[in-house]
Amino acid sequence: MPRATITDIARQAGVSPTAVSFAFNNPSRLSPSTVERILAVAHNLGYTPNPLSRALVAGHTGMLGVIVPQTMHTIFANPFFATLFQGIGGICDQHNMGMLTLSPREESLEQALARAPVDGFIIVGLNEQHHEILPLRKRGIPFVIVDGDAETAPAVNSDDEQSTYAAAAHLLKQGHREVLILAFETPSRHLDNVFYGVGARRTWGYQRAFAEYGVHWRETWLRPTHGSLEGGAQSFGVAWDEGYRPTAVLAASDIIALGVLRAARQRGIQIPADVELIGYDDIPVAELVCPALSTVHQPIVQKGQLAGELLVAALKGEIHPEQIMLEARLVLRETTR
Amino acid sequence: MPRATITDIARQAGVSPTAVSFAFNNPSRLSPSTVERILAVAHNLGYTPNPLSRALVAGHTGMLGVIVPQTMHTIFANPFFATLFQGIGGICDQHNMGMLTLSPREESLEQALARAPVDGFIIVGLNEQHHEILPLRKRGIPFVIVDGDAETAPAVNSDDEQSTYAAAAHLLKQGHREVLILAFETPSRHLDNVFYGVGARRTWGYQRAFAEYGVHWRETWLRPTHGSLEGGAQSFGVAWDEGYRPTAVLAASDIIALGVLRAARQRGIQIPADVELIGYDDIPVAELVCPALSTVHQPIVQKGQLAGELLVAALKGEIHPEQIMLEARLVLRETTR
DNA sequence: CTCCGCCTGTTAACCCCTTTACTAAAGGCC
DNA sequence: GGCCTTTAGTAAAGGGGTTAACAGGCGGAG
Structure with a gap:
């Protein structure tokens, strides 16, 4: 049984489709008794004006x-x-x-x-x-x-460049020189340029700090990482298992940082004792996890x-x-x- | 300038609207050169078939x-x-x-x-x-x-009743007799009955455990709570500030339990030393927070x-x-x- | 007793697109 | 060259509503 239409209601109520439409959208245009009769029939059949048709003529869907x-x-x-x-x-x-x-x-x-x-x-x-x-x-x-x-x-x-600069600068100031950077992958496989949008701005912030502290920027320390917990865990895990031994990690987002936290725990790496870690976003969990995540807060x-x-x-x-x-x-x- | 319609494209390409429709939905129906011409005009004007009209005749929106x-x-x-x-x-x-x-x-x-x-x-x-x-x-x-x-x-x-029974039974077995229960509010203000749906099932589970352990069920220990962190914090906070001193709390959801955690911390209440706490859901944060949340896991x-x-x-x-x-x-x- | 205007309701056009005929031209076959 | 089948395109009928314009009935004013 197909869905009831305005015509069905009109027929059953003994009025024109226009009247049915008025009953729903402009009841004052009809006599109260007619409105009531139409609405009763509609209710009975569970009729409601089709939102698509309605949106089509209204010009918007809400x-x-x-x-x-x-x-x-x-x-x-x-x-x-x-x-x-x-x-x-x-x-x-x-x-x-x-x-x-x-x-x-x-x-x-x-x-x-x-x-x-x-x-x-x-x-x-x-x-x-x-x-x-x-x-x-x-x-x-x-x-x-x-x-x-x-x-x-x-x-x-958000002021990405400025804030990631601050994050990187903090670590470099502490003397870190082996810093793993887990940057964003490009959002679409059709984009070959890693420097895209937010990802680019955050990476630039990190880079600027490196330049300012005279630390050589090594591409191998920059890992495009899937924006997920698994992505972060894998990216850090692979780097570690390949023998890289960063003393600090900069993650382009907190979810990536949480992945690092997990991967580190699995490998018995102490954070922050062995590796310091700074994320980005300050998602609500950031301050709840153990250890509480150092990060860049954005609203x-x-x-x-x-x-x-x-x-x-x-x-x-x-x-x-x-x-x-x-x-x-x-x-x-x-x-x- | 209003959005281009199929007619606009048809006119500019020198074809009928039908042809334009075919160009998009059934290109093999037209000669390749015509399709190309139509698509070029469409691309030029940024035309795309209106999803509403399309859905209207297709009968579904996806x-x-x-x-x-x-x-x-x-x-x-x-x-x-x-x-x-x-x-x-x-x-x-x-x-x-x-x-x-x-x-x-x-x-x-x-x-x-x-x-x-x-x-x-x-x-x-x-x-x-x-x-x-x-x-x-x-x-x-x-x-x-x-x-x-x-x-x-x-x-x-989920098997709510069974699992909340287990949660309550665990606490009662440990000897708790003053247990605060933060249950769900009813989902709609039009429903006066607190015992509705999941909320009811979870509460029944708690109740059954109380009955089985011969612990008197006190309505004042049951607090309908808004399903949010703030709701949990407030509900627990108000109870505490009113002088209730539960030794354990059962929360109908983890987000409520997280609220309890926060309210307890603010008041210097030690969890689990002073008050034990069990939530429901096992949301991903549950195992990440400090202290890690005891809860009922559901997939x-x-x-x-x-x-x-x-x-x-x-x-x-x-x-x-x-x-x-x-x-x-x-x-x-x-x-x- | 007209005329006017309001109250109710209807007819018809339109929103934008898809799809089912239908037509006309082109190509294949003998 | 005539007939049949493709091919390429079109006209028209919806899909389910809304709304502007219109029509008949009625009461009130003059």
Whole structure:
């Protein structure tokens, strides 16, 4: 039995489809008794106007798309995203919107973007100039960039370079000279350049500190790492098992740092005694784990909120593409001495 | 400038709208040169078929709705949901679907359900018989219940009663007689009955243990608590500050238990020395925090996966409404002696 | 007793796209 | 050269709603 349509209700209630539509959207346009009769029939058949048709003519769906170039399985295993979504979700709550999480369909971001029934996007971890993002601009669909380079689109970022510099400088100041850097992989296999978006900015921060402290920058100490606990554990583990013996590790994100923590524990490596460790993000768990993670704090929830607000503003047609830069600061806890 | 439509492309390419449609959905139906020409025009204008119209005629959107009777701000602050979503998201990855997170619109779940452009729902924390869920059934929209009572709909639950019994029994066996129970609030303000769904089952488990150990069940020791860290902290804090002095705490979820941990630390209460604590869920942080949380382990990711798979099966028309019950077991770590 | 305007309800156009005929031209075959 | 089959494209009918424009009935004002 197919779903009831407006016509079915109209027939059963002995009115025109228009009347049914009015009963739902503009009851004052009809006599109370008619409204009541229509609604009764509708309720009886469990009828509700098809949201797709409705959105088609209304021109909007009330849904906000969030797109991250990783699988959802990975995304939701990372508290950074959960926390970011907490911020975005708060704005959705306020505006009665739904939040659609998307990841690349069969490697194609563009497809995912094209099929999403949403009013606008929050794009995390990609630059405005990414070739799969550009079509959105042409289509006139509003979007906000989070953690990515943007010139003309609204965007929210943290002061990555500055803060990773501080993290690296701290370690170098302590005398460390063998420092393993677990950087981000590029977000898409189609990008061969490791220096992309946030990943690039964070790495540059590390590099600048090395340069300033006159420490030779060795490419082998830089490991592109999957942004997951397993990625961090593996990247550190492999380096260690290959015989590298860093005295400190800089991780481009906390989830990677947590992976290092695990891999170190498995190998009987003491942190911070044998190896010092600094992450990035300050996800909520960071201060709860043992030892508490030294990291770079960025206001993740706020980041999500701002992104949500910028998007909502864009949807309303208020065009003031701001590029917001949030402060981030080094927080030393127990994985550093 | 409004978004380009199929007609615009057709006109510019000198063909009919049908041809444009074919160029996208059935290119072999057209001559290669025409397809190329159309696609070129489309690319040029950044045109992509409107997903809403497309879904309207296709009869499906490729989106899966997840609905939880809490604000998104609360949901995403709770690792239980992030972990559940990890499981659901994995299935979405496999089937190229998007995941739409919804929370009640202006207190109305029904509205949220009605406006969501999705093919089916995963409903977390509500019973099949909930008055706002029933319409879905009439409408013939597939849904799967997670953490809720279900008789006819597919559902995934853990063995709540059994496992909370084990948790309570463990504490009572240790001699505790003053036990604070932080139970779930009812999911909706419209429900006056505290004994609802998972919350009820978990509480019954605790109760049964009390009965079996001949310990008087005192209602004042049972506190309905908001399912958040703040909720747990406040509930425990208020009880303590009112002069209650439990020697053990049973929390209906880990996030609540983490709140207890924080509130205890603030008051200088030693856990487990002064108060023993057992949570529920075994969220990933549970074993990372200090002291590591004693809790009831349930396979959260798997729970999400199963729910996703049941829904996908239902969408395909494979109707075998299974009610799956997952095992849960007590895991003693450091918040118990 | 008209005329006007409001109240209710209807008809028809439209939102944007897909898909099922249907047509016309081109190619194959004898 | 005539007939049949492909090939390439089009027109029209939905899919399920909303909304602007319109029509008939009625009460009240003049």
